[in-house]
Amino acid sequence: MFNLINTVKEKNPLVAHYTNNVTINDCANITLAIGASPLMSFSYEEVDDIVSAASSVVINIGTMNSEYIELFIKAGKSANKYNKPVILDPVGVFATKARMELTNRLLNEVKFDVVKGNISEIKFIGGFNVKGKGVDSFDDGSDATDIVKRVAQKLESIVVATGKVDIITDGKSTYKVNNGTQKLKGITGTGCMTASLIGSFMACTENKLQAATMGTLAMSLCGELSDKEDMSLGSFKVKLMDNIYTLDVGTLNKHAKVNFIS
């Protein structure tokens, strides 16, 4: 599975993003750093041109508003039409009614290959009671594997729930990523960037569960490797991008802590 890091660089897939205004620059840069090509659009007119040319599509509702609802729906449907892997990042779905309704519409009208959120977002989508502040997760650290599997079964898609342990499951098989650092919550956009990384890997293998795991692992592992004792947040973000760019099979073999539960 780790060899997919080379496939991304060989294939240089085009990852189309319909995303938010807060972290859009970071998403573009991390897509480049992992070896793929980003394309960001807010245009109804070019959905067909872009999605048909793309290798995968990422939809992120972080700064959704009414004028983008139909755009996101159209982009998702277009991804389905052209048979492109499509990833949903339902940022802060638990925070407002508007986000909940948009997420419901997206889940009903688009067939997503991967739904990625923090553990609060995933639990909320599964119909569980959740606590969260703003768009941030409340992670009590308890094992949520069974809950996440049930959400995956309900959605009939791969679900990625990030947290102290990242859970990636299709409802049957599950990968758990034990890498990470609290500092990843100290900068904005690490969740959004994880979706970009998943999109980058999705174009490189038929094994979508492994692709989703690799994207999640890349972020958690590079975060961990970037977090030194004396590393403050500005430098941490720079180092994170550095480590994504230099991530290779050797580093993955040496440091990745991934369990597979079939």
Next chain:
Amino acid sequence: MFNLINTVKEKNPLVAHYTNNVTINDCANITLAIGASPLMSFSYEEVDDIVSAASSVVINIGTMNSEYIELFIKAGKSANKYNKPVILDPVGVFATKARMELTNRLLNEVKFDVVKGNISEIKFIGGFNVKGKGVDSFDDGSDATDIVKRVAQKLESIVVATGKVDIITDGKSTYKVNNGTQKLKGITGTGCMTASLIGSFMACTENKLQAATMGTLAMSLCGELSDKEDMSLGSFKVKLMDNIYTLDVGTLNKHAKVNFIS
């Protein structure tokens, strides 16, 4: 007052932002770095959900356009309705008629707790002749304390005027911050980020004048500490975020140059 830096980290307040597209990422990151939680929105639909959950609200007109005018008004009124501290950053109010009209509407329809601008913006709002280039301040270095106090009396709110010396006043009592560096004008968004910091502190004390001072001081002091002889602008911005994250009572006691004039 310096102990408020600990209160922010304990309370982790949610700071809602209705802000511009240029510096939105920096505002989110500095809010995280000081120990609060940012939430950025451009959605009419979720104003009530967001403002009612927020600890404070920041409104920044930096890339205002006609479609956001009603959004900003709605967010400000909602902050008043839910009794949440609300901060206005009238970026470049002197630069265009559209910004002037929006600022007038905001000041008339919303009761702001803090109006923060560079000295040119504050003078303009107070009805004085000002010079400025684009959205940047013209600061001739003369003592503007009396002028800023009169603006605060007129607006019946705390006014923060940033410049060589930062002036924070409610029209009666005044704090003056003598920390800072010219390099803060060399990167975009330090003014916007100051409003985010003020928003972070506003949720942590009843003493709004001190909260506004702490937010202003955090930026000016961390800027000063980040400006070493051989520090160029890219590295300066990284270091600034580093210093905001590590700012503590000890550093404030050692380096803060604040005068209080009752």
Next chain:
Amino acid sequence: MFNLINTVKEKNPLVAHYTNNVTINDCANITLAIGASPLMSFSYEEVDDIVSAASSVVINIGTMNSEYIELFIKAGKSANKYNKPVILDPVGVFATKARMELTNRLLNEVKFDVVKGNISEIKFIGGFNVKGKGVDSFDDGSDATDIVKRVAQKLESIVVATGKVDIITDGKSTYKVNNGTQKLKGITGTGCMTASLIGSFMACTENKLQAATMGTLAMSLCGELSDKEDMSLGSFKVKLMDNIYTLDVGTLNKHAKVNFIS
């Protein structure tokens, strides 16, 4: 020509941007770093106020959508009306029909002083067959000087085509910049930032070909100087901004590789 780096810092020209949401922060920061003042706007209402006050205008279609089409047209026409230098960056013009149509309208309704793109974008505008992925260039390394000159003649404007060698021509005289590094394609926005730099220099000389060359050279040279053996992408971007800020006549004299072909 290299002395223009000093003129920018003396004049501190105001560079108005009508640009995309992905790289808008980087464009503002690089404009500051070179010594000019950025102003970013998305507002129809303030076009006249802004363009009349600006020293130059940059129009970048990177995240164009239907609501911004008339804004870009209006900004371009206003630049012509007030006789301000205006630069077009037709990001990804070859990627979608919507971008092609907008670019056609802009080129027909506005008289641009400079059209800047990667070599694929410039060839496409000239009516040549091009390959590109997303908004990125396919550069086969062959000498495109004649092609770019023909595009400049057709457009009756200066054309800047960035690539392994950057070509800057008014259709008669040509500058070629042989500085650069592949890493500039590894971060998003280096093309957009080049347009900001060109805008900064355009306000400082009647010799528009030299201004366009200086903006292009600043990016390619500072990129080259920032690319050390062990420099990863996050650090590279920080160093790039550092080098733009410290760029001076001495560095230009020592490292610039520019040919002039009259």
